[in-house]
Amino acid sequence: MLTIQNLNITFDTKPLVTDFSLEVADGEIVCLRGESGCGKTSILRAILGFVDYQGTISLDSNILTPSNISTMRQQMAYVPQDTLMPYDTVRDMIQGILSLRANTTPWDSHSIMHEWSYLDLDDSLYESPVSQLSGGQRQRIMLSIVALPWKKLLLLDEPTSALDDHTASLVANYLHRLAQQRNIPILAVSHSVHFASLCDKEVKLGVRERKR
Numbered sequence: 001m002l003t004i005q006n007l008n009i010t011f012d013t014k015p016l017v018t019d020f021s022l023e024v025a026d027g028e029i030v031c032l033r034g035e036s037g038c039g040k041t042s043i044l045r046a047i048l049g050f051v052d053y054q055g056t057i058s059l060d061s062n063i064l065t066p067s068n069i070s071t072m073r074q075q076m077a078y079v080p081q082d083t084l085m086p087y088d089t090v091r092d093m094i095q096g097i098l099s100l101r102a103n104t105t106p107w108d109s110h111s112i113m114h115e116w117s118y119l120d121l122d123d124s125l126y127e128s129p130v131s132q133l134s135g136g137q138r139q140r141i142m143l144s145i146v147a148l149p150w151k152k153l154l155l156l157d158e159p160t161s162a163l164d165d166h167t168a169s170l171v172a173n174y175l176h177r178l179a180q181q182r183n184i185p186i187l188a189v190s191h192s193v194h195f196a197s198l199c200d201k202e203v204k205l206g207v208r209e210r211k212r
Contacts, residue, residue: 001025002047002153002185007055016042020055022203024185028206029175030053031196032189034205038187041081044155047120047187048073059153077146079139081158081189087130090141094126095144115144120167135162140171147178154156154178156188172198 002024009017017039024030032040045051049069057064064072086208087093091109113123119140125133133141139162146154154175160168172195179186188199196202 001060002187003058004043004055005058007043007046007048007053007057009039009051009053011042017046017053017074017205020205022187023102024187025127026178026183026185028201029172029179029186029188029199030203032187032203033191033196033204036191038205040205041157042063044078044157044187044189047153047155049077052068075152076155077149077151077153078155079142079146079159080158083162090125090128090130090133093130093141093144098148100159100204112144115147116140118170118177119144122171136164136167139163140167143174147174150182151182154184154186156190158187158190159188160190165194168192168195169198171195179211 001024004020005023007017007020008015019037022030022032022045032043034040034084038101042051046053046059047064049064049066049072059072059075061071087096094107094112109126109177112126116123116125121137121140121144125137125141139159143156156175159175160171162169175186175188178184188195190196
């Protein structure tokens with residue numbers, strides 16, 4: 001379970017997030033919504049330990065602190081909204097990301113293709129130049145990559161911003177599969193009303209949460 005209690009984030013001496021609390025249960029997908037600039041992405045970055053904050057953030061009852069955040073971060077998977085891909089081919093990208101020390105799960109092309117089957121991605125993309133991928137393909141490929149290592153928390157920033165409603169629904173179904181199969185919490189930031197409607201819970205900053 002991810003638990004945020006009384007979170008406060010300040011930017012340039014001005015309050016950005018004030019007294020924000022949230023629980024994301026194991027197996028649950030929560031969509032965080034709000035106007036641009038209200039601090040949604042900053043909340044994700046605070047969980048990762050990249051933003052200073054006041055309050056308490058815990059994962060599976062382990063409170064995140066400066067002394068343990070590097071270790072705890074290895075238990076999280078994060079997909080930012082704008083993903084830089086300094087690789088020539090999709091194969092290179094997958095190998096580069098999954099060879100990082102924090103990602104120790106064995107994998108091969110068959111395991112990648114298995115994930116792609118849920119995301120309507122063609123196997124031929126495996127050898128494609130990264131530069132030729134559409135925005136939607138990049139988003140779904142990144143989801144498939146971060147899904148392979150079995151992390152305890154998945155954080156997503158605008159995971160369907162480049163997708164139509166049909167493909168966004170595929171992604172939502174895929175995320176439900178991951179959350180329930182692995183019994184992990186997933187927190188997503190999105191402007192999409194459609195995607196939010198497919199999550200277990202929608203939370204809008206400054207507005208009382210609405211459960212599905």
